[in-house]
Amino acid sequence: MKIVRQRKSEAIIPTASMADIAFLLIIFFMVTTVHDVDRTSVNLPAAFTRIENDKGSAMVVLSKQSDGEIIYKFSDGKETSTPVRGPGDISLEASRLTFNDKTKQFVIKADYDIRYEKIDEIMDNLRKAGATNLLLLTHAKEE
Amino acid sequence: MRLQRKGQEPEIPTASMADIAFLLIIFFMVTAVFSATKGLELKLPSDDEQENRQVEEEEAVFIHVYGDYLLVDCKPMEVSDILPYLEPKLVRDAQKHVILYTDSEAPYARMIEVYDELAKSKGTDLDPSEWPFEVKNISIPTQSEVQNFIEIFGVNPFETHCDGQ
Numbered sequence: 001m002k003i004v005r006q007r008k009s010e011a012i013i014p015t016a017s018m019a020d021i022a023f024l025l026i027i028f029f030m031v032t033t034v035h036d037v038d039r040t041s042v043n044l045p046a047a048f049t050r051i052e053n054d055k056g057s058a059m060v061v062l063s064k065q066s067d068g069e070i071i072y073k074f075s076d077g078k079e080t081s082t083p084v085r086g087p088g089d090i091s092l093e094a095s096r097l098t099f100n101d102k103t104k105q106f107v108i109k110a111d112y113d114i115r116y117e118k119i120d121e122i123m124d125n126l127r128k129a130g131a132t133n134l135l136l137l138t139h140a141k142e143e
Numbered sequence: 144m145r146l147q148r149k150g151q152e153p154e155i156p157t158a159s160m161a162d163i164a165f166l167l168i169i170f171f172m173v174t175a176v177f178s179a180t181k182g183l184e185l186k187l188p189s190d191d192e193q194e195n196r197q198v199e200e201e202e203a204v205f206i207h208v209y210g211d212y213l214l215v216d217c218k219p220m221e222v223s224d225i226l227p228y229l230e231p232k233l234v235r236d237a238q239k240h241v242i243l244y245t246d247s248e249a250p251y252a253r254m255i256e257v258y259d260e261l262a263k264s265k266g267t268d269l270d271p272s273e274w275p276f277e278v279k280n281i282s283i284p285t286q287s288e289v290q291n292f293i294e295i296f297g298v299n300p301f302e303t304h305c306d307g308q
Contacts, residue, residue, distance in 0.1 A: 015157045015158045015160055015161055016157050018157055018160030018161045018163075018164055019157055019160045021160070021164050022160055022163050022164040022167060025164060025167050025171075026167060029167070029171045033171075033175075044179055045251060045252040045255040045256070046252075046255075047182070047183055047255055047256075047258075047259035047262075048259055048263060048270075049183065049259055049262040049263055049265065049266070049267055049270070050181035050182055050267070051181060051182065051183070051184045051267070052180055052181050053180050053181065053182065107182065109179075110251055111251070112250065112251055112252035112255070113250050113251070113252065114250070114251045115247065115248060115249070115250065115251070116208075116245045116246065116248070116250065116251050116253070116254050117247035117248070117286070118251075119251050119254070120245070120247065120285050120286050121286075123187065123283070123285055124285040124286070124287045124288075126187065127187045127188065127285070130189070131187060132186060132187045132188070132189050133184075133186065133187075134184070134185040134186070134187055135183065135184055135185070136182045136183045136185060136255060136258075137179055137180075137181070137182040138179070138181065138182045138183060138255060138259075139179055140181075141259070
């Protein structure tokens with residue numbers, strides 16, 4: 001009797017396309033990732049009507065610490081935000097930007113429970129620096 | 144005759160690519176930050192416009208925010224009542240100024256709440272306004288502007304405005 005030898009082929013998962021998937025993912029994330037100029041954790045006030053900010057807007061950050069102290073930060077929209085001493089420094093930095101671009105947008109990112117006096121001070125200094133275009137950053141208000 | 148041995152085809156090992164792909168996905172998921180990029184737009188007056196900014200009292204609606212309270216033309220009001228109150232005035236005169244003055248002690252969120260209510264009359268591309276008017280001229284005077292006014296005219300416009308009412 002003739003014995004038939006069975007040739008067994010090993011079961012494999014096709015992994016050849018995984019390289020394509022990996023590169024596709026890398027390209028997708030590279031394209032969609034936005035460089036964030038400020039990562040300060042802030043509890044923003046809520047609003048219904050919200051408008052997208054301009055690309056490369058300068059940013060003024062007012063963050064309230066647990067002891068009530070206000071930390072001020074400023075970014076020109078290109079570099080990551082850095083701490084500044086107060087509204088006086090912000091005015092100086094802002095006037096450098098408005099000197100080159102009168103329509104430059106300034107975004108105010110501030111904690112919702114900060115006293116309005118502090119925001120008023122910033123708005124006044126920005127106005128004196130020649131800024132006219134302002135955006136008060138908010139998060140979406142739920143119905 | 145010499146038999147030729149069958150050689151194995153050369154191939155690039157791709158088995159580890161799945162691990163790389165998932166590693167990348169997890170890395171980007173962990174490091175991705177959802178940052179807020181939307182807010183309320185506000186136009187500050189430039190120095191060139193200073194001469195034209197004086198508004199006659201009767202031509203404007205005064206909104207005074209102090210603490211959790213709100214006065215609209217000296218009448219206590221809820222935020223939701225502002226637009227119904229403004230409707231007949233703004234329908235008659237679309238250019239009517241609305242002056243929003245916030246006390247220094249009031250929380251920032253309260254000012255945003257009132258400003259957002261006024262901005263609702265404009266609506267957005269995604270959410271058009273249901274109101275037949277639009278609050279086009281919103282002025283937000285700063286404390287220093289009020290101080291300048293007091294120095295020139297000798298009175299605080301937001302204190303004298305409600306006298307006798």
